[in-house]
Amino acid sequence: MSEFILETRGLTKHYGGVHALTGANFALAPGEHVAIMGDNGAGKSTFVRQLTGVEKPTSGQIIFDGVEHTFQSPIEAREAGIETVFQTLALADDLDVPSNLFLGREKIRFNLGPFSILDKKAMREATLAALVKTGVKIPNLMNTIRNMSGGQRQCVAIARTAAFKSKLVIMDEPTAALGVQETAQVENIIRTLKGAGEPLILISHNMRQVFDLVDRIVVFRRGRMVANLRKEETDGQDVVAYITGAKTGIEYEGAA
Amino acid sequence: MANTSHGIGGLTFDPKKRTRPPELNVLAALVLIIVAFEVLGQLVIGDSFLFNTRDNVDTLFNEQRLQIIILQVAIVGIIALGVTQVIITGGIDLSSGSIVGVTAMVTMSFAQVAVVNGNPNPKAIFGAEWMDLPVIVPLLVGLACGLFAGMVNGLLIAYTKIPPFIATLGMMVAARGAAKWWSKGNPISFPTDSYAAIGKGMMPVAIFVVLAVLFHLIMTQTKYGKHCYAIGSNEAAARMSGINVAGHKVLVYTIAGALAALAAIVLSSKNLTAQAGMGVMYELDAIAMAVIGGVSLQGGRGSIIGTCLGALIFGVIISGFTFLKLDAYYQEMVKGVIIVGAVVLDQWRQTKKGRG
Numbered sequence: 001m002s003e004f005i006l007e008t009r010g011l012t013k014h015y016g017g018v019h020a021l022t023g024a025n026f027a028l029a030p031g032e033h034v035a036i037m038g039d040n041g042a043g044k045s046t047f048v049r050q051l052t053g054v055e056k057p058t059s060g061q062i063i064f065d066g067v068e069h070t071f072q073s074p075i076e077a078r079e080a081g082i083e084t085v086f087q088t089l090a091l092a093d094d095l096d097v098p099s100n101l102f103l104g105r106e107k108i109r110f111n112l113g114p115f116s117i118l119d120k121k122a123m124r125e126a127t128l129a130a131l132v133k134t135g136v137k138i139p140n141l142m143n144t145i146r147n148m149s150g151g152q153r154q155c156v157a158i159a160r161t162a163a164f165k166s167k168l169v170i171m172d173e174p175t176a177a178l179g180v181q182e183t184a185q186v187e188n189i190i191r192t193l194k195g196a197g198e199p200l201i202l203i204s205h206n207m208r209q210v211f212d213l214v215d216r217i218v219v220f221r222r223g224r225m226v227a228n229l230r231k232e233e234t235d236g237q238d239v240v241a242y243i244t245g246a247k248t249g250i251e252y253e254g255a256a
Numbered sequence: 257m258a259n260t261s262h263g264i265g266g267l268t269f270d271p272k273k274r275t276r277p278p279e280l281n282v283l284a285a286l287v288l289i290i291v292a293f294e295v296l297g298q299l300v301i302g303d304s305f306l307f308n309t310r311d312n313v314d315t316l317f318n319e320q321r322l323q324i325i326i327l328q329v330a331i332v333g334i335i336a337l338g339v340t341q342v343i344i345t346g347g348i349d350l351s352s353g354s355i356v357g358v359t360a361m362v363t364m365s366f367a368q369v370a371v372v373n374g375n376p377n378p379k380a381i382f383g384a385e386w387m388d389l390p391v392i393v394p395l396l397v398g399l400a401c402g403l404f405a406g407m408v409n410g411l412l413i414a415y416t417k418i419p420p421f422i423a424t425l426g427m428m429v430a431a432r433g434a435a436k437w438w439s440k441g442n443p444i445s446f447p448t449d450s451y452a453a454i455g456k457g458m459m460p461v462a463i464f465v466v467l468a469v470l471f472h473l474i475m476t477q478t479k480y481g482k483h484c485y486a487i488g489s490n491e492a493a494a495r496m497s498g499i500n501v502a503g504h505k506v507l508v509y510t511i512a513g514a515l516a517a518l519a520a521i522v523l524s525s526k527n528l529t530a531q532a533g534m535g536v537m538y539e540l541d542a543i544a545m546a547v548i549g550g551v552s553l554q555g556g557r558g559s560i561i562g563t564c565l566g567a568l569i570f571g572v573i574i575s576g577f578t579f580l581k582l583d584a585y586y587q588e589m590v591k592g593v594i595i596v597g598a599v600v601l602d603q604w605r606q607t608k609k610g611r612g
Contacts, residue, residue: 075498090496092489094556095482103486104497106479114480114507 004063005030005199006051006168011060013046020046022223024060028168031197033190035210038220038243044203047220048172051201052084053077065167075104081167085157085174093146097138097156098127100145101163130163133196134189151182158189169193170201175209187213207236221245278550278557282565289569293576305579321575323458329545329571330464331526333564334519336542337471338512340563343546344475345508346488346555347413347420351427352516352542355405356535357435359520363398364444364530367391367451379445391450398521399514405431406513410506428539436532445529455526463522467515472560484508488555544595545570552602 004027011024021043028034036044049055051062053071062069064080071077074084091100099106102123108116127141136155138148145153154174161169171190175183190213193200204210210217211231219227219242227242241247293305303309308318335352342349368377370387377387405427412423453459475481483504486494495501519538524530549566551558573594577587 073498074496078498086496090490090493092486092493092556094485094489099482099486103482103494104499106482108479112478114478114483114504115474116479117477118479118482120477 004028005032005065007061007063008051009061009063011047011050011062012058013050013055014058019223021050021057024225026218026225028199028201031194031199032216033194033200033202033214034216034218035202035204035214036218036220037204037210037239042220042243043223044220045172046223048084048170048201048203051077052082052170078164081165083161083164083166083169085154085161085169085171091145091153091157094144096144097141097159098123100156101127101130101160105164126163127159130159133192134159134162135192136189137185149182151178151185154178154182154186155189158186162193166198168199168201170203172203173205174202175204175206183209207239210239211236219243279559279562279565282548282550282562282569286565286569286572289572289576293572293579296576296580300580303579305576321579325568325571325575326461327458328574329567330460331519331523332538332541332570333464333545333567334460334467334522335516335538336545336563336567337467337560338515339539339542340546340549340551340558340560341471341475341484341508342420342512343543343551343553344484344488344555344558345505346491347505347508348543348553349409349424349509349512350421350539351405351409351424351431352512352519353535353538353540354428354431354435355402355513355516356520356523356538357532358405358431358438359398359401359517360524360530360534361435361438361444361532362401363394363517363521364447364524365438366397367394367447367524368444369446369448372446377446379443381439381444388448391448391454394447394451395521398517402513402515402517402520403510404513406510406516407506409513410509413509414502414505432532432536435534438532441532443529443531447525447528451525452528453525455522455524460522460526463518467518468560468564475560480504480507485556488557490556540595541570541591544591544598547595547598547602550602552606553599554606 006026006028008024008026011021011026012019013021024043024047026047036047038044046055050057053074053076056070056072062071064082069077069080071080077084092103095103098120106116107119107122107126109119110117124141131138134155136159138152138156145156148156158171158174175186178186187209190200190202194213200214202210202214215231217227217229217231217234217239218225219229219239221243222245226248227239229239229242238247290306297303297305304318305321306317308315335356339349339352365381366386366389368380368382368387370377370380370384372378380387409420409424409427412418412426413420416423454463475484483494483499486497486499487501487504491501520535523534545566546558546563547553547566548569549558549562549564551562551566573590574587577584577590
C-alpha cells in the first residue's frame with residue numbers, strides 16, 4: 001500500500017501542437033480533499049480527463065491505489081474505483097433514480113444475457129443506502145430525473161459515486177449551474193464524504209467554496225501545475241495571484 | 257432554507273407523489289373516442305356503435321364489431337411492438353412494411369402444397385420436393401428473413417452512423433424490390449393446412465396478445481428494456497455508463513425485423529396468399545399506433561401498454577368511420593390528422609413540463 005491513493009508522474013497531454021498539460025506531478029493522500037483551480041484553458045479539465053480514462057495521456061504515469069493504470073475508457077477507470085461527476089450531467093432524463101444510479105451496471109436476478117431480469121428491489125435499497133450515505137434528499141425515488149431541479153439531479157449524480165465502493169471521487173465544477181440553496185446541498189454532500197474519509201478532487205472556480213471544503217489547493221496555469229498550497233498557509237489573494245500568473249511559485253514537489 | 261444538517265437521507269417511496277402514468281391519458285382518449293362514436297351513431301344513423309342492436313343475437317355488446325376491431329389491428333400491432341422499441345431508443349423504422357412484403361413472399365414459397373384439387377399447384381415456385389414441408393420450415397425461413405433485414409438495418413445504423421431514417425428508408429425500397437423480384441410479381445398461393453392454421457380465426461389476436469405481454473415484460477423487467485430507455489433518453493450518458501450502445505441498437509432493429517416477419521407469416525397465413533404489395537404503408541400505421549399510444553419520437557418515453565392502447569384507438573377510429581358509413585378516403589385523411597396531432601400533443605406536453 002503506497003502512502004498515496006493517487007499519484008501522477010510527469011502526466012502530459014498534447015493535442016497536436018497544443019500542450020494542454022505538461023509534466024503534472026500530483027499526489028493525493030487517503031482521505032484528503034484537494035481543489036484544482038485555474039483559469040479556463042489552464043489544463044484542469046484536461047488533467048481530469050486523463051485520470052478518468054476519457055482521454056489517454058501523451059506520456060506520464062498514473063498510479064492509483066498502488067497500481068499503475070492506463071485506462072482505455074471511463075468504464076475502466078470506474079471499475080478501478082475512480083468515480084467522476086462530470087460538468088455535463090451524465091444522466092438519462094427519462095429514467096428514475098435507481099435506474100440512473102445503476103445505469104450500465106444493473107443488479108440482476110437471473111443472467112439471461114441482454115435479457116437478464118433486473119433486481120429492482122435490491123437496486124432501490126442500494127439507492128436508498130447511497131442517498132443516506134451522502135445525505136441527498138430526493139422527494140420520490142421512483143420519479144424520472146426530468147422533473148427534478150438542477151440541484152437534485154446533481155445530487156443524484158453525486159450519489160452514484162456513493163452507491164459503489166469508490167476509492168476516489170472527482171467532481172468537475174459540480175455547482176457551476178446551481179442556485180445558492182442547491183449549492184449548499186452539494187457542499188453538504190462533500191462534507192459528508194470528508195467525514196466518511198473518502199478522498200476527493202474538486203474542480204471549482206468558487207474561492208469561498210474551495211476554502212470552505214478542501215485541505216489543499218493546486219493551481220494550474222497554461223498546462224502546468226504552478227502551485228500546491230495548504231489551505232492554512234494561503235489566502236484568496238495568494239491563490240488569485242497564482243491563477244493570473246502575477247506570482248509564479250516553486251515547482252510542485254510531491255505531496256505537501 | 258438551506259439545510260445545514262447532513263446524513264439525513266431522502267424521503268423515499270411515496271406512492272402519492274408518483275407521477276400519473278401517461279398511459280392513463282391514452283386510455284381516457286380511447287374511452288372518449290368510443291363515447292363520441294356512440295353518440296354520433298345515435299344522432300346520425302340511429303344505431304349503437306358499442307352495443308348490440310340486433311334481435312337475433314343475445315349479447316350486450318356488438319361482439320362482431322369488437323372482434324373486427326381487434327382482428328384488424330392485431331397484425332399491424334405485432335409490427336408496432338417492434339417499432340415501439342425502436343422509437344424508444346430514439347430511432348425510427350420505415351422498413352417494416354416492406355419486410356412484411358418480402359417475408360410473406362419467401363415464406364409462402366416454402367409453405368405450398370403440391371396438389372390443388374387433383375392438379376399440380378398452379379402457383380408453384382419450387383419443384384415438388386420443396387412442397388408439403390412441415391410448418392416449421394416456412395416459419396424458420398420467414399423469421400430468418402426478418403432477422404436478416406433487421407440486422408442489416410441495425411448494423412448500418414450502429415456502425416456507419418447514418419440516421420435511422422435513411423438506413424430504413426433504403427431497406428424499405430430494397431426489400432419491396434426483393435418482394436417483387438422473388439416471383440416476378442406473381443402472387444404465391446395454396447399453403448399447407450398447418451400453415452393456414454397460424455392465422456385462422458382469432459389466432460392473429462392471440463399471437464399479438466402473447467407477444468405484447470412478452471415484450472411488455474422485457475421492456476419493464478430486463479436490462480434490455482432499461483438500456484432501450486437509457487439510449488433514447490441520453491445516448492452519450494448511456495455510452496459513458498458503459499452500455500454497449502452499438503450492439504444494443506443492432507439487437508433492437510433485429511428484433512423489430514423479426515416481429516415484422518412474424519406479422520408477415522400471420523398475414524399470409526390468414527389471407528392464404530402472398531403478394532409483392534403486401535404490407536404497403538404498414539410501417540406508417542405501426543408508427544402511428546406507437547405515437548398515438550404516447551411513445552415519444554424523441555426517444556426515451558413510451559411503453560408497450562401505450563402502443564396496445566394506441567392500436568385500439570387506431571382500430572376504433574377505422575371501424576367507427578365504417579360504422580358511420582363515411583367514405584374510405586376520409587379515413588386516411590383523419591388518420592393523417594391524428595398522427596400529426598399526437599406528435600404535436602407530445603411536444604406540447606414536453607415544453608409545458610420543461611417550464612414547470
